[in-house]
Amino acid sequence: MRDEYLHIERFAISYVWFAAILAFLLLLGSIWLLLRMRPPEWILNSFILYVVIWKFSYALFHLSYVIDMPASLFFFHGGYRGQFLALFGLLMYWNKVVSNSFKRHLPYFVVLYLIQFEMLLAAIYQNLSLLLVNLLFLIILLFVHHQASTIAFEWILVLFLLYLIATHLVEPFDEKQILFQLVFISTAYFPIRFRKGGTHPDASP
Numbered sequence: 116m117r118d119e120y121l122h123i124e125r126f127a128i129s130y131v132w133f134a135a136i137l138a139f140l141l142l143l144g145s146i147w148l149l150l151r152m153r154p155p156e157w158i159l160n161s162f163i164l165y166v167v168i169w170k171f172s173y174a175l176f177h178l179s180y181v182i183d184m185p186a187s188l189f190f191f192h193g194g195y196r197g198q199f200l201a202l203f204g205l206l207m208y209w210n211k212v213v214s215n216s217f218k219r220h221l222p223y224f225v226v227l228y229l230i231q232f233e234m235l236l237a238a239i240y241q242n243l244s245l246l247l248v249n250l251l252f253l254i255i256l257l258f259v260h261h262q263a264s265t266i267a268f269e270w271i272l273v274l275f276l277l278y279l280i281a282t283h284l285v286e287p288f289d290e291k292q293i294l295f296q297l298v299f300i301s302t303a304y305f306p307i308r309f310r311k312g313g314t315h316p317d318a319s320p
Contacts, residue, residue, distance in 0.1 A: 130239045138232035148283055151262055157212045164208055165201045172197030195291050202295075202302045210306045215267070221303035224272045227256055229296055230278065244285040252278045268304050275300060 119130050122192045140161055172193030174181045179188055193200065209221065235247035246276060255274065261268060 130236065134232055134235040134239060137235050138228055141231045142224060142228045145231075146224065149257075149264075155213075155217065157208070160212075161205055164204055166205045168192055168201040169197045172200050176202075195295060198258060198295055199298065199304055202298055206302045209303070213306060218306045219265050221306060222268050223256075223260065223266055225269055225300050226275050226305040227253075229275075229299065230256065233282075242286070245282065248278075248285055252281070266305070267299055272300065287308050 121133050121139050125283070143158065146152065146154045170192045171188060173188060173191045174194060176193055177187075177191070209218075213221065230249055230253050234246060234253060235245035236242075237249055252274070259270075259274070269273055275296075279288075279296075
């Protein structure tokens with residue numbers, strides 16, 4: 116990932132984290148607009164859980180460095196291995212707390228988040244071609260949801276694969292990133308297959 120930083124007075128945040136936080140806020144707004152409901156509390160908890168596991172997984176893969184320099188936990192992360200570990204944590208958490216009524220929406224909103232994140236990054240880095248591709252598929256996603264509030268996972272996956280092909284036309288593939296994104300979407304689908312769990316109600320409108 117690129118390492119450029121946004122500087123606000125003495126505070127600096129990487130563009131990647133800035134886009135991730137903005138995309139998360141857009142996701143909250145999307146849930147409110149599309150489902151006419153207040154975003155459940157577990158969504159914020161999921162974001163925090165993912166970040167914590169990803170960051171502190173660095174200790175699992177580089178324990179000797181952490182022992183020598185504990186502060187390194189705050190400056191480094193577990194890379195893609197840590198991200199996959201974080202996805203496993205999300206899977207366990209989602210299956211426990213997400214209501215059955217919301218589980219069927221999970222893959223859609225994961226794809227929506229991924230596209231919003233990439234769109235924001237493209238805007239930050241002024242990549243007009245990639246920005247237009249992401250904006251096009253964002254519009255398609257919103258239109259499809261407007262036509263049918265629940266979309267079969269197979270169609271979500273097909274749409275995302277078409278998105279990957281379209282983005283490949285404007286920039287090279289990042290195999291690790293694509294694998295991560297596909298596993299992320301699949302992680303959101305697995306709770307749908309579980310018959311138990313998800314007994315917690317969603318927030319009321």
